[in-house]
Amino acid sequence: MLTNMKGGLLVIVALLAFMTGCSEKAVHHGTLLFTQAPGANVSVESILSGGYKYADGLRIVQETSGSMEILTDEFTSARAPEISYDGEIMVFSGKKTTADAWQIWTLAFDTKSLTQVTSTTENCTDPVWLPDGRIAFSKQITDDSQVKFHALFTIDPSGCCEQRITFQPHDDMNASVMNDGRLLFSSRQVYPERGALKYLAMRPDGTKAEIFYLPDSSVNTLNRACDTGAGKIAFSETGIYRTINFSRPMHSQEKPLIHGVDYLQSASSMEGESIMCSILKSGSPVFGIAMINKDSQPDTSSEIHDAANHLIEAVVVRSRELPRKLPSLMNMDDPSGYIVCLNAEASTIPADLTYGKSSKIQVLDYTGLIGETEIESDGSFYVALPADQPLRFQTVNSEGKVVRGPSSWIWVRPSERRGCVGCHEDSEITPENVVPKAVEKAPVAMIK
């Protein structure tokens, strides 16, 4: 089955285990986990498009010193392993029978004890550990839009205290945690029409969501990204390897050419700025696993291939430095969140000049207008919005004609305070240091 495992990977994994203090770690540290997808059932296209995510017959395999062990024998299908920061627990998504919905599970390496985390009729997938020990994942849901989409949730490993953290009719998926403690996830609007893919970043409590990276509109998939720890975010974009700088993500895309590799499916960070990736080599019918070094080249001595199976979503079992534990800004007793906009006229999107200057800001939900208020003479407005629901803004002139908008969907969490320089402003611009007129008054409540 496993036809081409080279000694190099073992050396690297052993070295990694040594560097992470193997003498004090359990034997599972330094082993490799990946999702095995049968090549007969799962096409390359399906992997590139993300369509494989709910396929049957997937399983999680642990490789230890050349021997393979299937960790998810009890499951019809299982995938997306992620390792806790202490290297002791795997979280993954799986389903025991074909009739089941996909759920989130954990497996403790030392006791082999399996715990079901979510218990729902909806599909839950792509879990990731948060720095505070909770788990974030995507759940397929519907809301008043009547459209199915994925929202992000968090939950305790015990199954307690599930909480939804994204509130927009988008497919919010592939969450990962950056070293600054924020979640980075792919997001695509699905209602009222399908939108472009982007990465959003937000705090783990669902506050402060903002665009982190906006790829070309032709991009079909953005896979789970990884923070390399060296100032780079690495990911796969429609199967092609990309990196962006953490410090200037909107304007720093690099397209490293990986010699002999057609596609790259997943990336997870390793020690020493290397990336563990799933790659499709030229001429190969299935994805294998390889290390990509900091110069974006594969370590050919470390490749693993299996002629019959795709090997994807690879991660090394190891303890890692905890990202920042960001404190929550929320007060769940407050039904509102607050937005102060410094200048509604500041925008990178041209206004419809037919209708002149904006005089009011309007807030919309799925059904339409829920409130409006005057824009101050300096362009500022300050509103209290109903928390935890999808909303959009638009500006109108004195006759009610739309000048800008409607905007893309946004949400605010209870008591969250968010600010914007303008509407779709350049995210690299910081505000001029002046008091916005709007905050000299109480926020205007936008309640239907």
Place this chain on the structure above:
Amino acid sequence: MKKGKIYLIVILFFLLAVGYAAFHKWSVNHVTYITGGVEHPIGCISCHVAPERTGFLANMMNEDYLSPINATANHDGSRLYVVAQDADQVIEIDLATNQVISRIQVGDRPHTVEITADNKTAIVSNQWANNIYLIDLSNGAITDTIATGGGPAGMDISPDGKLVYIANTYDNSISVIDIEAKEETRRYQGGNFPTNVTVSPSGDMVYVSSQRTIPVEHRAPIMSEVTVINTVANRVSDRRYFQSAHIMESIEFTPQGDMAIATLVRPKNLVPSAQIEGGWMINHGIGIAMSDGRMAQFLLDEPNEFYPDPYNIVIHPTGKFAYVSHSGADMVSVIDLDAIRTLLQNASDADLVRYANHLGLSSEYVVKRISTGANPKGLAISPDGKYVYVVERMMDRISVIDTEKMEVDHSIDLGGPTRITVSRLGGQLFSNASHTYHNQYSCYTCHPDGHEDGLTYDLTGSGRNLANVQTLRDLNHTAPFKWIGTNQSVYKQCGMRFSIFVTRTESFSPKNLDALVAYIFRELTHPPNLNRLPDGELTDAQKRGKVMYYRTVTNTGMEIPVKDQCITCHNGPSYNSTIMSDIGTLKENDDPTLFDPANLNNVYESAPYLHDGSAATLEEVWTKFNPDDKHGYVNDMTKDQLNDLVEYLKALPAERYYASDQEYEVTTGQLH
């Protein structure tokens, strides 16, 4: 053993057990109270020994560090002279061997050293002694002491070597010293807290940067002055301003003379702090005063990654690169000045406004970030431009950057203590921004030199409950903290709520919080008060003001209620108390609250005043914001009496500067 003895032992054990249990319960409650209910493995030593300045145990726990702050190389590049601020020393280093070859004891709190063109004399500014020393470098002897204005800091020598220009931080003046005549020949009015000086290559212009904004209307954008002295006309020829910027710690002309470049900080104190993610709290960069009269600013930050507290700048002899130390990020930025020139060449006024707020633009002119040791402050460049020397204040070390490779080549140990004490760790934390969201600001950013930045911030992000930054100097034993006195300790002040509203990232670990408390209480001190006579006595006006301060009856002989007497709320060594009061200063955008009386030591250097910074001067505290005598009974005072009172208040020094008469012991109303 007799039964009685056994009973006695049992009873003693019982009492000890009960006593221990009671003490344990009390101490747990005490710690819980002190830390604000947050779980914290705090020990007695954390609060009662580590933060103290005196005492056997405190001395055992602490070390005398050098804390270098600035340096300069001599003109043949053979020596480096380093100012060790806490040790009151100038340290001489042989750059051929990288060894310390002499330590020269200088005046109180030295700031800067400059070397005369003949390499024979060092000039050292002693910031807390209000003078400069001339040092004969052949033998290390102090040959002359020359009086300056208050708080001499940055200096520069004219190209002909005859004059040294000195920024006097504490009295907002600029001294001109004739080096040969050894006397001050002129004194100019500077900006607010002038900090550093640069003389143009031709010698006809002197630019002086300042740390604080000039006084502006309440909640109006700040503006900090670059004072321009025309050395031919011998006058201040211009006062140029960097809008929305302050803390210009240093300024330097390019060799071409086309730009004078200052390090600066761009606070967003007027903007609700609702989106720190986008740089809505504080940005950091450089300001450029161009020879064509334009003023430009460029950020050295990046989106998601900030480089706080730019302190010093040096420019390569070719004028192509500038090096800026970020004391809050342990980093030196290398700036391509030709890239800056290109950006400036055709920039419109709108472009300049955009550049000043553009986080992404730095990728066009910052060509390298070079990591350094803790708290890089002063920089010096070798005459040939091959090396930049980085003063690592919290490491007692110099790092040497190879400018061609743009990397640290080697380090020079200055010989300070190797042990990192609790307080020293606190100093490193205080000056480093890694505990704020995306490293956007350090404690130092809002509390430069442990003081305050003179700004009022909207930390709730709602336009309400604005907070004027308070000094951290001489804070021990003055609890509670915060304007509204809700924090019974710095543990609580800098605890979880602090991380939610201020740092916006993971809160301090208990170990780091201990260290921070120790550093703040032990190390941050007020400078000497300059408003007294040289012998420390009060002037006549101050003496009259003291009478007003202690008075118990009005001008008409009516008894002033105790609660309305100054000394009721402002007494003791810090002129404060725990009496929470409504002093009638609440504004419409404040939630109802009472206020904790502010400490008044060195209050003269803490403008603006009141919790929201609405009083521009001490006078305004009473002329504009005390119509009903809620903040002391003053409305019967004549103008002269109020002026005298203010003069006295301005003369209140820190506790350790009091004369032996302990005049602050006013709780009994006793006059001295």
